[in-house]
Amino acid sequence: MTKVIQAPGHPGATPSSRALVLDAIRAAGSISRVEITAATGLTGATVSTTVRRLIVDGLVQEAGRGESTGGKPRVLLELVPASRHALGVHLDSADITYALVNLDGGVVARLKRATRPDAEPAAVVRRMARTVRELVESAGARWEKVLGLGVVSPGPLARSSPTVLTGPAMGRWAGFPLGERLGEATGLPILLDNDATAAAVGEHWTGGANGSRAFAALYLATGIGAGAVVRGVPLRGASSNAGEIGHVCVQADGPECWCGARGCLEALGGPQVVVASAEAAGFDLGGPGRPTSERFAVLARAAIGGDAVAASMLHRSARYVAIAAQTLAQVLDIDRLVLTGPAMALAGSLYLPVVQERLDTSFFARSDHGVEVVISPHANEAAAIGAAALVLQGELVAAGGSVRIAVGRPA
Secondary structure, rough: OOEEEOOOOOOOOOOOOOHHHHHHHHOOOOEHHHHHHHHHHHOOHHHHHHHHHHHHHOEEEEEEEOOOOOOOOOEEEEEEEHHHEEEEEEOOOEEOOOOOOEOOOOEEEEEEEOOOOOOOHHHHHHHHHHHHHHHHHHHHOHHEEEEEEEEEEEEEEEEOOEEOOHHHHHHHEOOOOHHHHHHHOOOOOOOOEEEEHHHHHHHHHHHHOOEEEEEEEEEEOOEEEEEEEEEOEOOOOOOOOOOOOOHOOOOOOEEEOOOEEEEEEEHHOOHHHHHHHHHHOOOOOOOOOOOOHHHHHHHHHHHHHOOHHHHHHHHHHHHHHHHHHHHHHHHOOOOOEEEEEEHHHHHHHHHHHHHHHHHHHOOOOOOOOOEEEEEEOOOHHHHHHHHHOOOOOOHOOOOOOOOOEEEEOOO
16 A cells, blocks of 8 residues: 655754765765765774675765875775666656666656656556656667656645646646656655655766755746755755745735736746736737747747747747745845746746846846856756655655655556
8 A cells, every 4th residue: 555754844953864875975976984974973893894785785886085194095985876776757748858867866767758648647647657668678778777756746735645736837746646646656665745846856966966055946837836945955845835936925915826816926927927918919929729828939939039029929938037036045045046947948048138137237146146047958848857855865864844645566
Protein backbone atom coordinates (compact mmCIF):
# COMPACT_ATOMS: atom_id res chain seq x y z
CA MET A 1 0.00 0.00 0.00
CA THR A 2 1.23 3.48 -0.86
CA LYS A 3 2.29 5.59 2.10
CA VAL A 4 2.16 9.39 2.02
CA ILE A 5 4.79 11.34 3.95
CA GLN A 6 5.37 15.07 4.40
CA ALA A 7 9.11 15.66 4.36
CA PRO A 8 10.54 18.14 6.89
CA GLY A 9 10.68 21.63 5.47
CA HIS A 10 11.71 23.88 8.35
CA PRO A 11 15.09 25.63 8.24
CA GLY A 12 16.33 23.64 11.19
CA ALA A 13 15.88 20.23 9.57
CA THR A 14 19.08 18.30 10.31
CA PRO A 15 20.70 16.30 7.50
CA SER A 16 22.29 12.97 8.33
CA SER A 17 26.06 12.58 8.32
CA ARG A 18 25.72 10.60 5.07
CA ALA A 19 23.81 13.46 3.46
CA LEU A 20 26.29 16.06 4.70
CA VAL A 21 29.28 14.14 3.37
CA LEU A 22 27.66 13.44 0.02
CA ASP A 23 26.65 17.05 -0.47
CA ALA A 24 30.14 18.29 0.47
CA ILE A 25 31.65 16.00 -2.18
CA ARG A 26 29.04 17.02 -4.76
CA ALA A 27 29.57 20.72 -4.17
CA ALA A 28 33.38 20.49 -4.29
CA GLY A 29 33.75 18.07 -7.20
CA SER A 30 36.76 16.50 -5.51
CA ILE A 31 37.66 16.89 -1.86
CA SER A 32 39.73 15.20 0.85
CA ARG A 33 38.45 13.69 4.10
CA VAL A 34 40.11 16.48 6.08
CA GLU A 35 38.38 19.12 3.97
CA ILE A 36 35.02 17.34 4.41
CA THR A 37 35.54 17.44 8.17
CA ALA A 38 36.14 21.19 8.02
CA ALA A 39 33.21 21.82 5.67
CA THR A 40 30.63 19.75 7.58
CA GLY A 41 31.65 20.13 11.20
CA LEU A 42 31.55 16.36 11.64
CA THR A 43 34.30 14.56 13.52
CA GLY A 44 37.12 12.97 11.59
CA ALA A 45 36.05 9.52 12.75
CA THR A 46 32.47 10.07 11.54
CA VAL A 47 33.69 11.30 8.16
CA SER A 48 36.01 8.31 7.75
CA THR A 49 33.29 5.82 8.65
CA THR A 50 30.73 7.51 6.40
CA VAL A 51 33.12 7.71 3.45
CA ARG A 52 34.01 4.05 3.83
CA ARG A 53 30.34 3.07 3.63
CA LEU A 54 29.74 5.35 0.65
CA ILE A 55 32.63 3.72 -1.20
CA VAL A 56 31.22 0.25 -0.42
CA ASP A 57 27.82 1.41 -1.74
CA GLY A 58 29.47 2.57 -4.96
CA LEU A 59 28.43 6.21 -4.54
CA VAL A 60 31.90 7.63 -3.92
CA GLN A 61 35.36 6.74 -5.19
CA GLU A 62 38.92 7.82 -4.55
CA ALA A 63 40.25 10.11 -7.28
CA GLY A 64 44.01 10.41 -6.83
CA ARG A 65 45.85 12.75 -4.52
CA GLY A 66 45.81 16.49 -4.07
CA GLU A 67 48.81 18.78 -4.03
CA SER A 68 51.09 18.45 -1.05
CA THR A 69 51.00 21.27 1.50
CA GLY A 70 54.12 20.08 3.24
CA GLY A 71 52.97 16.68 4.41
CA LYS A 72 51.68 13.57 2.71
CA PRO A 73 49.30 14.45 -0.19
CA ARG A 74 45.69 13.85 0.79
CA VAL A 75 43.50 11.33 -1.02
CA LEU A 76 40.71 13.05 -2.95
CA LEU A 77 37.14 11.76 -3.14
CA GLU A 78 34.50 12.27 -5.82
CA LEU A 79 31.00 11.06 -6.60
CA VAL A 80 30.42 8.22 -9.04
CA PRO A 81 27.86 9.97 -11.28
CA ALA A 82 26.50 6.86 -12.96
CA SER A 83 25.98 5.01 -9.66
CA ARG A 84 22.50 6.46 -9.19
CA HIS A 85 19.95 8.33 -11.28
CA ALA A 86 16.80 10.31 -10.69
CA LEU A 87 13.82 11.01 -12.93
CA GLY A 88 11.99 14.29 -13.30
CA VAL A 89 8.67 15.01 -14.97
CA HIS A 90 7.05 18.38 -15.60
CA LEU A 91 3.31 18.01 -16.12
CA ASP A 92 1.64 20.89 -17.91
CA SER A 93 -1.61 21.31 -19.80
CA ALA A 94 -0.14 21.01 -23.31
CA ASP A 95 2.87 18.76 -22.87
CA ILE A 96 4.91 16.65 -20.47
CA THR A 97 8.68 17.08 -20.20
CA TYR A 98 10.88 14.24 -18.92
CA ALA A 99 14.48 14.32 -17.67
CA LEU A 100 16.91 11.72 -16.36
CA VAL A 101 19.87 13.00 -14.33
CA ASN A 102 22.81 11.25 -12.70
CA LEU A 103 24.05 11.55 -9.14
CA ASP A 104 25.90 14.83 -9.62
CA GLY A 105 22.97 16.46 -11.45
CA GLY A 106 24.19 15.94 -15.00
CA VAL A 107 21.37 15.56 -17.54
CA VAL A 108 21.62 12.12 -19.13
CA ALA A 109 18.47 12.21 -21.26
CA ARG A 110 15.43 14.40 -21.82
CA LEU A 111 12.34 14.48 -24.03
CA LYS A 112 9.01 16.24 -24.40
CA ARG A 113 5.67 14.70 -25.35
CA ALA A 114 2.49 16.54 -26.26
CA THR A 115 -0.70 15.78 -24.35
CA ARG A 116 -4.30 16.91 -24.71
CA PRO A 117 -5.77 19.18 -22.03
CA ASP A 118 -8.90 17.01 -22.04
CA ALA A 119 -6.99 13.72 -21.59
CA GLU A 120 -8.11 11.64 -18.64
CA PRO A 121 -5.52 11.76 -15.82
CA ALA A 122 -5.52 7.98 -15.36
CA ALA A 123 -4.60 7.46 -19.03
CA VAL A 124 -1.90 10.14 -18.84
CA VAL A 125 -0.37 8.46 -15.78
CA ARG A 126 -0.17 5.13 -17.64
CA ARG A 127 1.65 6.82 -20.52
CA MET A 128 3.98 8.61 -18.12
CA ALA A 129 4.90 5.32 -16.46
CA ARG A 130 5.74 3.74 -19.82
CA THR A 131 7.72 6.78 -20.96
CA VAL A 132 9.96 7.05 -17.90
CA ARG A 133 10.88 3.38 -18.17
CA GLU A 134 11.68 3.82 -21.88
CA LEU A 135 13.80 6.88 -21.06
CA VAL A 136 15.85 4.98 -18.49
CA GLU A 137 16.36 2.02 -20.83
CA SER A 138 17.29 4.22 -23.81
CA ALA A 139 19.96 5.94 -21.71
CA GLY A 140 21.48 2.61 -20.70
CA ALA A 141 20.78 3.27 -17.01
CA ARG A 142 19.70 0.56 -14.57
CA TRP A 143 16.13 0.83 -13.34
CA GLU A 144 17.02 -0.48 -9.89
CA LYS A 145 19.53 2.38 -9.49
CA VAL A 146 16.88 5.07 -10.02
CA LEU A 147 16.36 6.81 -6.67
CA GLY A 148 12.90 8.09 -7.44
CA LEU A 149 10.65 10.16 -9.66
CA GLY A 150 9.98 13.85 -9.10
CA VAL A 151 6.77 15.25 -10.58
CA VAL A 152 6.15 18.98 -10.73
CA SER A 153 3.33 21.08 -12.12
CA PRO A 154 1.95 24.60 -11.84
CA GLY A 155 1.02 25.11 -8.19
CA PRO A 156 -0.37 25.32 -5.70
CA LEU A 157 0.06 22.02 -3.93
CA ALA A 158 -2.39 20.54 -1.47
CA ARG A 159 -0.56 20.01 1.81
CA SER A 160 -3.04 17.49 3.21
CA SER A 161 -3.03 15.02 0.34
CA PRO A 162 -0.84 13.90 -2.58
CA THR A 163 -2.79 15.93 -5.13
CA VAL A 164 -2.11 18.95 -7.29
CA LEU A 165 -4.45 21.95 -7.24
CA THR A 166 -4.10 23.84 -10.51
CA GLY A 167 -5.60 26.60 -12.59
CA PRO A 168 -8.35 26.26 -15.19
CA ALA A 169 -6.02 24.88 -17.86
CA MET A 170 -5.51 21.70 -15.81
CA GLY A 171 -8.88 21.45 -14.13
CA ARG A 172 -9.13 17.69 -14.73
CA TRP A 173 -6.19 17.14 -12.38
CA ALA A 174 -7.74 18.91 -9.41
CA GLY A 175 -8.11 16.39 -6.60
CA PHE A 176 -6.60 13.53 -8.62
CA PRO A 177 -4.22 11.41 -6.46
CA LEU A 178 -1.32 11.84 -8.88
CA GLY A 179 1.47 10.74 -6.57
CA GLU A 180 -0.27 7.60 -5.41
CA ARG A 181 -1.33 6.50 -8.89
CA LEU A 182 2.07 7.16 -10.44
CA GLY A 183 3.81 5.37 -7.59
CA GLU A 184 1.63 2.32 -8.19
CA ALA A 185 2.31 2.44 -11.94
CA THR A 186 6.11 2.78 -11.68
CA GLY A 187 7.04 1.19 -8.37
CA LEU A 188 9.24 4.23 -7.70
CA PRO A 189 9.22 6.63 -4.74
CA ILE A 190 7.34 9.72 -5.95
CA LEU A 191 8.00 13.32 -4.96
CA LEU A 192 5.51 16.11 -5.77
CA ASP A 193 6.40 19.77 -5.90
CA ASN A 194 5.76 23.12 -7.52
CA ASP A 195 7.40 23.69 -10.92
CA ALA A 196 8.94 27.05 -10.03
CA THR A 197 10.51 25.71 -6.83
CA ALA A 198 11.85 22.77 -8.80
CA ALA A 199 13.36 25.09 -11.40
CA ALA A 200 15.23 26.98 -8.67
CA VAL A 201 16.62 23.77 -7.17
CA GLY A 202 17.60 22.60 -10.65
CA GLU A 203 19.56 25.81 -11.20
CA HIS A 204 21.33 25.26 -7.88
CA TRP A 205 22.31 21.73 -8.86
CA THR A 206 23.37 22.45 -12.43
CA GLY A 207 25.46 25.52 -11.65
CA GLY A 208 23.00 28.27 -12.57
CA ALA A 209 23.35 29.78 -9.10
CA ASN A 210 27.03 30.45 -9.87
CA GLY A 211 28.02 30.42 -6.23
CA SER A 212 25.25 32.78 -5.07
CA ARG A 213 24.30 32.49 -1.41
CA ALA A 214 20.75 33.67 -2.10
CA PHE A 215 19.20 33.52 -5.56
CA ALA A 216 15.79 33.15 -7.12
CA ALA A 217 14.40 31.66 -10.31
CA LEU A 218 11.55 33.58 -11.92
CA TYR A 219 9.54 31.04 -13.89
CA LEU A 220 7.40 32.02 -16.87
CA ALA A 221 5.26 29.38 -18.57
CA THR A 222 1.48 29.71 -18.90
CA GLY A 223 1.62 31.56 -15.57
CA ILE A 224 4.22 33.32 -13.42
CA GLY A 225 5.93 31.71 -10.45
CA ALA A 226 9.18 31.85 -8.56
CA GLY A 227 11.43 29.70 -6.42
CA ALA A 228 14.30 30.74 -4.17
CA VAL A 229 17.31 28.91 -2.76
CA VAL A 230 19.20 30.34 0.22
CA ARG A 231 22.46 28.67 1.26
CA GLY A 232 21.51 25.61 -0.78
CA VAL A 233 18.07 25.12 0.78
CA PRO A 234 14.84 25.95 -1.10
CA LEU A 235 12.41 28.28 0.63
CA ARG A 236 9.00 26.63 0.95
CA GLY A 237 6.72 28.19 3.52
CA ALA A 238 4.08 26.40 5.58
CA SER A 239 2.67 24.32 2.72
CA SER A 240 5.44 24.26 0.08
CA ASN A 241 3.70 27.06 -1.81
CA ALA A 242 6.23 29.86 -1.29
CA GLY A 243 7.06 31.81 -4.44
CA GLU A 244 3.59 32.29 -5.94
CA ILE A 245 4.69 35.69 -7.13
CA GLY A 246 2.15 35.64 -9.95
CA HIS A 247 -0.59 36.10 -7.39
CA VAL A 248 0.81 39.15 -5.67
CA CYS A 249 -1.58 42.09 -6.08
CA VAL A 250 -0.11 44.90 -8.17
CA GLN A 251 -3.37 46.74 -8.87
CA ALA A 252 -5.95 46.92 -6.09
CA ASP A 253 -8.93 47.33 -8.42
CA GLY A 254 -7.45 45.26 -11.25
CA PRO A 255 -9.02 42.42 -13.22
CA GLU A 256 -10.14 39.24 -11.51
CA CYS A 257 -7.65 36.38 -11.53
CA TRP A 258 -8.49 32.68 -11.77
CA CYS A 259 -7.31 32.30 -8.16
CA GLY A 260 -10.24 34.46 -6.99
CA ALA A 261 -8.27 37.60 -6.15
CA ARG A 262 -8.14 40.83 -8.13
CA GLY A 263 -5.20 42.65 -9.64
CA CYS A 264 -2.79 39.73 -9.57
CA LEU A 265 0.45 40.08 -11.48
CA GLU A 266 -0.49 37.05 -13.56
CA ALA A 267 -3.86 38.59 -14.49
CA LEU A 268 -2.12 41.72 -15.76
CA GLY A 269 1.11 40.50 -17.35
CA GLY A 270 1.00 36.71 -17.63
CA PRO A 271 1.38 34.86 -20.96
CA GLN A 272 -2.35 34.10 -21.16
CA VAL A 273 -3.15 37.80 -20.91
CA VAL A 274 -0.50 38.68 -23.50
CA VAL A 275 -1.93 36.12 -25.92
CA ALA A 276 -5.50 37.31 -25.39
CA SER A 277 -4.47 40.93 -25.96
CA ALA A 278 -2.59 40.04 -29.13
CA GLU A 279 -5.51 38.11 -30.58
CA ALA A 280 -7.88 40.95 -29.71
CA ALA A 281 -5.54 43.25 -31.65
CA GLY A 282 -5.81 41.02 -34.73
CA PHE A 283 -2.80 38.73 -34.42
CA ASP A 284 -3.36 35.25 -35.82
CA LEU A 285 -1.69 33.00 -33.25
CA GLY A 286 -3.40 29.77 -34.28
CA GLY A 287 -6.76 30.15 -32.57
CA PRO A 288 -8.10 29.30 -29.10
CA GLY A 289 -7.81 25.56 -29.75
CA ARG A 290 -4.03 25.90 -29.70
CA PRO A 291 -2.24 25.80 -26.32
CA THR A 292 -1.33 29.14 -24.76
CA SER A 293 2.37 28.23 -24.81
CA GLU A 294 2.34 27.72 -28.58
CA ARG A 295 0.43 30.95 -29.23
CA PHE A 296 2.81 32.87 -26.98
CA ALA A 297 5.71 31.37 -28.95
CA VAL A 298 4.25 32.70 -32.22
CA LEU A 299 3.97 36.19 -30.74
CA ALA A 300 7.48 36.05 -29.27
CA ARG A 301 8.97 35.08 -32.62
CA ALA A 302 7.14 37.97 -34.26
CA ALA A 303 8.52 40.38 -31.67
CA ILE A 304 12.07 39.08 -32.05
CA GLY A 305 11.63 39.28 -35.82
CA GLY A 306 10.94 43.02 -35.63
CA ASP A 307 7.16 43.34 -35.27
CA ALA A 308 6.81 46.54 -33.23
CA VAL A 309 3.28 45.85 -31.99
CA ALA A 310 4.17 42.36 -30.79
CA ALA A 311 7.29 43.75 -29.12
CA SER A 312 5.27 46.42 -27.31
CA MET A 313 2.89 43.78 -25.93
CA LEU A 314 5.76 41.71 -24.58
CA HIS A 315 7.42 44.85 -23.23
CA ARG A 316 4.27 45.60 -21.22
CA SER A 317 4.37 42.06 -19.81
CA ALA A 318 8.07 42.45 -19.06
CA ARG A 319 7.37 45.58 -17.01
CA TYR A 320 5.01 43.58 -14.79
CA VAL A 321 7.52 40.73 -14.54
CA ALA A 322 10.12 43.30 -13.51
CA ILE A 323 7.82 44.29 -10.63
CA ALA A 324 7.82 40.62 -9.59
CA ALA A 325 11.59 40.57 -9.80
CA GLN A 326 11.89 43.69 -7.67
CA THR A 327 9.49 42.21 -5.10
CA LEU A 328 11.57 39.03 -4.87
CA ALA A 329 14.77 41.02 -4.53
CA GLN A 330 13.37 43.30 -1.82
CA VAL A 331 11.87 40.51 0.28
CA LEU A 332 14.64 37.93 -0.08
CA ASP A 333 17.73 40.12 -0.58
CA ILE A 334 18.96 38.00 -3.49
CA ASP A 335 22.06 38.73 -5.54
CA ARG A 336 21.20 36.66 -8.62
CA LEU A 337 17.97 36.13 -10.56
CA VAL A 338 17.58 33.39 -13.15
CA LEU A 339 14.86 33.85 -15.77
CA THR A 340 13.56 30.44 -16.73
CA GLY A 341 10.58 28.46 -18.02
CA PRO A 342 9.34 27.74 -21.56
CA ALA A 343 8.21 31.32 -22.17
CA MET A 344 11.62 32.66 -21.14
CA ALA A 345 13.33 30.15 -23.42
CA LEU A 346 11.79 32.07 -26.32
CA ALA A 347 11.32 35.62 -25.06
CA GLY A 348 13.99 35.89 -22.38
CA SER A 349 16.09 38.27 -24.47
CA LEU A 350 13.14 40.70 -24.50
CA TYR A 351 12.42 40.41 -20.77
CA LEU A 352 15.97 40.47 -19.40
CA PRO A 353 16.91 44.11 -20.13
CA VAL A 354 13.62 45.38 -18.67
CA VAL A 355 14.06 43.33 -15.51
CA GLN A 356 17.74 44.24 -15.14
CA GLU A 357 17.05 47.96 -15.55
CA ARG A 358 14.38 47.96 -12.84
CA LEU A 359 16.64 46.13 -10.41
CA ASP A 360 19.55 48.42 -11.21
CA THR A 361 17.48 51.52 -10.47
CA SER A 362 14.93 50.38 -7.85
CA PHE A 363 16.37 47.53 -5.78
CA PHE A 364 16.52 48.77 -2.18
CA ALA A 365 19.97 47.34 -1.34
CA ARG A 366 21.59 48.32 -4.67
CA SER A 367 24.15 50.53 -2.92
CA ASP A 368 25.47 47.42 -1.17
CA HIS A 369 25.15 44.86 -3.95
CA GLY A 370 23.48 44.44 -7.29
CA VAL A 371 21.27 41.66 -8.62
CA GLU A 372 22.63 39.89 -11.68
CA VAL A 373 19.89 38.75 -14.07
CA VAL A 374 20.59 35.81 -16.40
CA ILE A 375 18.60 33.48 -18.63
CA SER A 376 18.77 29.77 -17.82
CA PRO A 377 20.57 27.77 -20.52
CA HIS A 378 17.96 25.03 -20.14
CA ALA A 379 14.88 27.17 -19.57
CA ASN A 380 12.63 24.86 -21.59
CA GLU A 381 13.30 21.81 -19.42
CA ALA A 382 14.16 23.60 -16.18
CA ALA A 383 11.18 22.27 -14.21
CA ALA A 384 11.74 18.63 -15.23
CA ILE A 385 15.47 18.82 -14.49
CA GLY A 386 14.64 20.46 -11.19
CA ALA A 387 12.14 17.73 -10.35
CA ALA A 388 14.91 15.15 -10.70
CA ALA A 389 17.27 17.39 -8.73
CA LEU A 390 14.73 17.48 -5.91
CA VAL A 391 14.93 13.69 -5.71
CA LEU A 392 18.71 13.93 -5.48
CA GLN A 393 18.47 16.68 -2.91
CA GLY A 394 16.25 14.44 -0.82
CA GLU A 395 18.92 11.75 -0.99
CA LEU A 396 21.91 14.01 -0.40
CA VAL A 397 20.72 16.93 1.67
CA ALA A 398 17.67 15.48 3.44
CA ALA A 399 16.13 18.89 4.00
CA GLY A 400 13.12 19.62 1.84
CA GLY A 401 9.43 20.17 2.04
CA SER A 402 8.05 18.21 -0.86
CA VAL A 403 5.20 15.79 -0.55
CA ARG A 404 6.76 12.34 -0.77
CA ILE A 405 4.96 9.20 -1.81
CA ALA A 406 6.88 6.15 -0.57
CA VAL A 407 6.13 2.88 -2.33
CA GLY A 408 7.83 -0.48 -2.36
CA ARG A 409 9.79 -1.40 -5.44
CA PRO A 410 8.70 -4.38 -7.49
CA ALA A 411 10.84 -7.47 -7.05
